[in-house]
Amino acid sequence: MLDLRRIQENKEKVAELLSRKGFVAEFDTVLELDKQRRAVIGEVETLKAQRNKVSAQIPALKKAGQPVDEIFKEMRALGDKITEGDAKAKELEDKVFDMLSRMPNIPDEDLVAGEKEANEVIRVVGEKPQFDFPMQNHVDLCTKLGIIDYTRGTKLSGGGYWLYRGDGARLEWALLNFFISEHLKDGYEFILPPHQLGYNCGFGAGQFPKFADEVYWLDCDEDRKKNRFMLPTAETALVNMYAGEIIDESKLPMKFFAYTPCYRKEAGSYRAEERGMIRGHQFNKVEMVQYAHPERSMDAFNELVDKAASLIEKLGLHFRVSKLAAGDCSASMARTYDIEVWIPSMGIYKEVSSVSNANDYQARRNNTKYRDSKTGKPAFLHTLNGSGLATSRVFPALIEQYQNADGSVTVPEVLRPFMGGQEVIKL
RNA sequence: GGAAAGGUAUCGAAGAGGUCAUAACGAGCCGCACUCGAAAUGCGGUUGUCGGGUAACCGGCACAUGGGUUCGAAUCCCAUCCUUUCCGCCA
Numbered sequence: 466m467l468d469l470r471r472i473q474e475n476k477e478k479v480a481e482l483l484s485r486k487g488f489v490a491e492f493d494t495v496l497e498l499d500k501q502r503r504a505v506i507g508e509v510e511t512l513k514a515q516r517n518k519v520s521a522q523i524p525a526l527k528k529a530g531q532p533v534d535e536i537f538k539e540m541r542a543l544g545d546k547i548t549e550g551d552a553k554a555k556e557l558e559d560k561v562f563d564m565l566s567r568m569p570n571i572p573d574e575d576l577v578a579g580e581k582e583a584n585e586v587i588r589v590v591g592e593k594p595q596f597d598f599p600m601q602n603h604v605d606l607c608t609k610l611g612i613i614d615y616t617r618g619t620k621l622s623g624g625g626y627w628l629y630r631g632d633g634a635r636l637e638w639a640l641l642n643f644f645i646s647e648h649l650k651d652g653y654e655f656i657l658p659p660h661q662l663g664y665n666c667g668f669g670a671g672q673f674p675k676f677a678d679e680v681y682w683l684d685c686d687e688d689r690k691k692n693r694f695m696l697p698t699a700e701t702a703l704v705n706m707y708a709g710e711i712i713d714e715s716k717l718p719m720k721f722f723a724y725t726p727c728y729r730k731e732a733g734s735y736r737a738e739e740r741g742m743i744r745g746h747q748f749n750k751v752e753m754v755q756y757a758h759p760e761r762s763m764d765a766f767n768e769l770v771d772k773a774a775s776l777i778e779k780l781g782l783h784f785r786v787s788k789l790a791a792g793d794c795s796a797s798m799a800r801t802y803d804i805e806v807w808i809p810s811m812g813i814y815k816e817v818s819s820v821s822n823a824n825d826y827q828a829r830r831n832n833t834k835y836r837d838s839k840t841g842k843p844a845f846l847h848t849l850n851g852s853g854l855a856t857s858r859v860f861p862a863l864i865e866q867y868q869n870a871d872g873s874v875t876v877p878e879v880l881r882p883f884m885g886g887q888e889v890i891k892l
Numbered sequence: 893g894g895a896a897a898g899g900u901a902u903c904g905a906a907g908a909g910g911u912c913a914u915a916a917c918g919a920g921c922c923g924c925a926c927u928c929g930a931a932a933u934g935c936g937g938u939u940g941u942c943g944g945g946u947a948a949c950c951g952g953c954a955c956a957u958g959g960g961u962u963c964g965a966a967u968c969c970c971a972u973c974c975u976u977u978c979c980g981c982c983a
Binding site (some may be wrong): 503506507509510511513514516517519520521523524527528533534536537538539540541543544691711839843 | 911940950
C-alpha cells in the first residue's frame with residue numbers, strides 16, 4: 466500500500482519511479498476522491514459534535530421535567546444527515562483504499578527501469594563445471610538413480626508433481642536440514658506456520674487482489690474473503706504474524722525463518738525447458754523474513770542476500786547474484802536481488818532465492834507498526850524476505866553439477882552429516 | 893458437528909440505555925519522593941486512529957466484527973468470527 470501523503474507531496478517523483486516498473490500512474494482521481502473524503506468527514510464530524518453536545522444535556526433536562534419532544538425531532542433530522550454523510554464518507558474511503566491497494570510498491574531510487582533484460586549481475590561465484598564425459602540432465606540422472614519418481618507423481622496428482630524416493634528424499638531433507646541449521650546458527654527463530662491461510666494474509670503480503678487466481682483455494686464460499694488458500698510461500702504467513710500490532714522498537718530487527726512446501730498453480734508457465742522439477746505445483750522452501758527499523762532495513766537486506774548466497778556457496782555450486790531491474794521486481798517489492806544457480810543441462814542460471822525489501826508496503830497493508838523511540842509514536846516498520854533456499858532448483862543444480870561419469874552423484878560435504886555420512890548417491 | 897458461557901486498555905476485571913470511556917477496582921510498566929541501597933510505601937504518568945491547525949490545541953471514531961433499533965448503544969436485536977468448558981467424531 467502506498468502512502469497517500471507521499472503521493473500528495475511528490476506526485477511527479479512517485480509517478481516517475483513507478484514508471485520504471487512499467488506502471489502508468491494516474492493519481493489525479495485518487496487525490497480528488499481523497500479531497501472529497503476529507504471534506505465530507507469534516508462536515509459529518511461537525512454534525513456529530515453538535516449531536517454529542519445536545520445528547521449530553523438531555524438527562525439534565527429530563528430530570529428538570531423540561532419538554533424534550535421538540536429536541537428529539539430536531540435530533541432525528543440531524544441523525545439522518547449524519548447517517549447519510551457517514552455512508553458517503555465510507556464510500557469515498559473504500560474507493561480510495563481500493564485504488565491505493567492496487568498500486569505496486571515504489572522501487573528504490575537506484576533501480577534501473579526495465580524488465581529482466583535490464584537486470585545487472587553484481588556477483589559471480591565459482592565456475593561452470595566442465596565434464597570430461599557426456600553430461601546428463603537431472604531428469605535422466607534422477608530417474609535412473611530412482612531418487613525422483615516423476616511418473617508416479619503424475620499418477621497421483623497430474624503434471625507438475627513428483628515423488629522424492631529413498632536417497633532422493635534423504636537428499637531433499639538433508640538440504641532443508643542444512644538450511645535450517647545455518648539459520649539457527651545465525652539466531653533466526655524457527656517457525657512452522659499453518660499452510661492454509663485466510664484472505665487477509667494474501668492481501669497483507671501484497672499478493673492479493675492481483676494474484677488471487679494463482680493460488681489454490683480451499684472451501685467453496687462465493688466470497689473469497691471467507692475462504693482459505695494454500696500458501697504459495699511461507700512469506701505470506703510470516704509477514705502477517707504481527708498484523709495490527711505495535712512492536713517495541715528494542716525488539717527490532719526480528720528474524721524468522723520457516724520451512725513449508727509452497728503451493729502454486731503456475732498456470733500456463735510450463736515450458737519445455739522446464740522439465741523435471743524446475744517448476745512444480747508444490748516445492749519445498751525455507752523462507753527467511755525480517756521485521757526491520759526503516760532506517761536499518763538496508764542492513765537487513767544485505768544480511769539476507771549474504772545469507773542466501775552463503776548457503777549456495779557452502780554447497781559448492783556455481784551461482785551468480787543479480788540486482789533486478791524495477792520491472793522484474795514483484796509488485797510488492799521495492800528492491801530484489803536474485804541468487805541464480807547454474808543448471809548445466811539448460812545452460813542457464815535459475816533463481817534459487819529472491820531476496821526483497823518491501824519497505825513499508827506490506828506493513829501498511831496489514832498494519833504492522835513499531836513504536837519509534839524518538840517520537841514515541843507508532844510507525845510502520847519494514848518487512849524483508851528471502852528464500853533460504855528453495856530446493857526445487859538447488860536439487861537439479863546439485864545433481865547435475867555433482868554428477869560423475871558412472872551416473873552417480875557425489876553428496877556435497879556440508880550435507881553428509883545430514884545423510885548419515887553418505888558420500889555418494891548411486892544405484 | 894451439538895450445547896453452554898464469554899470477547900471492554902499491557903494483563904485481570906467492573907459497568908447491564910444517558911450524568912463512568914482513558915474507561916472504576918487490582919496488577920504491570922515509566923517518572924519522582926522516602927532510603928546508604930533495595931524492598932515496602934506515597935505521589936504523578938501510561939490507547940489507537942482519523943479530520944482541522946505551523947503549533948499550542950480543537951473535534952470525530954473505536955467495548956470481537958458487520959448491520960439494526962433509539963434523540964442517544966459497551967449495554968437491546970440480528971448475522972458473522974474467535975476463545976473457554978462439556979458432549980460427539982477421531983484417519
